Amino acid sequence: LLAALLLLPGLASAQWELVSERSTVNFISIKNDAVGEVHRFSSLVGFIGADGKVQVTIDLDRVDTLIEVRDDRMRKLLFKTVKFPAAKVDSQVDVAVLETAAAGGTLSAELPFTLSLHGLEQKLTAPVLVIGGGDGKLRVVSARPILLNAGDFGLEGGIAKLQEIAGLKAISNAVPVTLQLVFEPAAE
Secondary structure (H helix, E strand, C coil): CHHHHHHHHHHHHCCEEECHHHCEEEEEEEECCCEEEEEEECCEEEEECCCCEEEEEEEHHHEECCCHHHHHHHHHHHHCCCCCCEEEEEEECCHHHHHHHHCCCEEEEEEEEEEEECCEEEEEEEEEEEEECCCCCEEEEECCCEEEEHHHHCCHHHHHHHHHHHCCCCECCEEEEEEEEEEEECCC
16 A cells, blocks of 8 residues: 555656547437437547547548448538648646546546537537546546537538438437446656
């Protein structure tokens, strides 16, 4: 226990890097008012700084719906990735939360963040669990889905185009998002 307490300040002041291959951001599309489908982004980069600054960048070109033609349509018509290749999340986490989690604890928090998407920014809040494990990693998972409104990011025109091409009656502008992020101490 004493050794763990002595190591704690070093863990808390370290910078943490996102482990991309073990991290996911998922979103659900709802079409025709009854069919929900889970999609994800397969490329994320990010960090938590020693001061608690959090930044995660989502490569929108790496949208994965399990249907290649739909992925291509989302890139071109919805996200317009030639002009807007990434979404960015910026936040600040209390260093005390990192200290507790780094020691193997679990904390629940309402984490305010700014989402930059499609040239627009929104201030939102994510209900998250911050979990430390014996493996030296930090896990940040959504405690509940984060509900985004596509209209807040100017995406309603792209949704309308996708709806028309697919011959659907409706695609919801309300988009539930979940996340599971894994961070490890940065190599010095």
